Amino acid sequence: MMKKKKTYPEKGQALIILLIFMIIALTVTSAGVMVVLVNSISASSISQSQEVYFIAESGIENALLRLARDPNYTGENVIVGSGTTAVTISGGSTKTITSTATLGNFKKQIIASALYNNYVWSVNSWKENF
Numbered sequence: 001m002m003k004k005k006k007t008y009p010e011k012g013q014a015l016i017i018l019l020i021f022m023i024i025a026l027t028v029t030s031a032g033v034m035v036v037l038v039n040s041i042s043a044s045s046i047s048q049s050q051e052v053y054f055i056a057e058s059g060i061e062n063a064l065l066r067l068a069r070d071p072n073y074t075g076e077n078v079i080v081g082s083g084t085t086a087v088t089i090s091g092g093s094t095k096t097i098t099s100t101a102t103l104g105n106f107k108k109q110i111i112a113s114a115l116y117n118n119y120v121w122s123v124n125s126w127k128e129n130f
Contacts, residue, residue, distance in 0.1 A: 048103060048104060048106050049106055049108075051081070051083065051103055051106075052083055052101050052102065052103040052106040052107065052108045053101070053108045053110075053128070055080045055081065055083040055084075055085050055101035055103060055108075056085055056099045056100065056101035056108045056109065056110040056128075057099070057110060058078075058080050058085065059078055059080070059085035059086075059087045059099030059100075059101060059110070060087070060097055060099045060110055060112045060126070062078055062087065063075065063087045063089060063097045063099065063112075064097070064112075064114060064121060064123070067089070067095065067097075067114065067116070067121055068121055071116060073089060074088070074089050075087040075088040075089045075097075080101070082103060083101055083102060083103035084101070084102055084103075085099050085100060085101040085102075086099070086100045087099050093115065093116050093117070094113060094114070094115050094116075094124070095113070095114050095115075095116065096111065096112075096113055097111070097112045097113070097114060098110075098111050098129075099111075099112075108128065109128070109129040110126065110127070110128050110129065111125075111126075111127060111129050112125060112126045112127075113125045113126075
């Protein structure tokens with residue numbers, strides 16, 4: 001009897017299949033890393049945006065406190081944390097207080113209106129200027 005010769009698949013097919021799986025795994029891993037990176041950058045931007053808003057609010061609150069002590073107060077630049085805010089005040093018995101805060105590339109502006117009557121300041125409006 002004659003023995004049949006075993007035939008083996010072409011040499012190198014296993015290597016090609018392994019390379020294909022490696023490319024797929026690398027692509028999936030890279031996509032996952034990109035998603036995490038984009039989410040991290042986005043969360044950082046939101047955090048800085050909120051921080052600059054609170055800096056602008058603190059400028060308005062500081063101005064109201066200063067106006068209560070001195071009705072002739074006209075504003076100043078205030079350093080709050082790692083940001084700054086420029087406060088300007090205009091008007092007569094009804095004052096318009098503008099606080100423009102900056103932190104890095106972020107900038108927010110809040111405008112408030114306050115009425116002075118019988119030694120008491122009352123805030124009429126408080127809004128963010130877009």
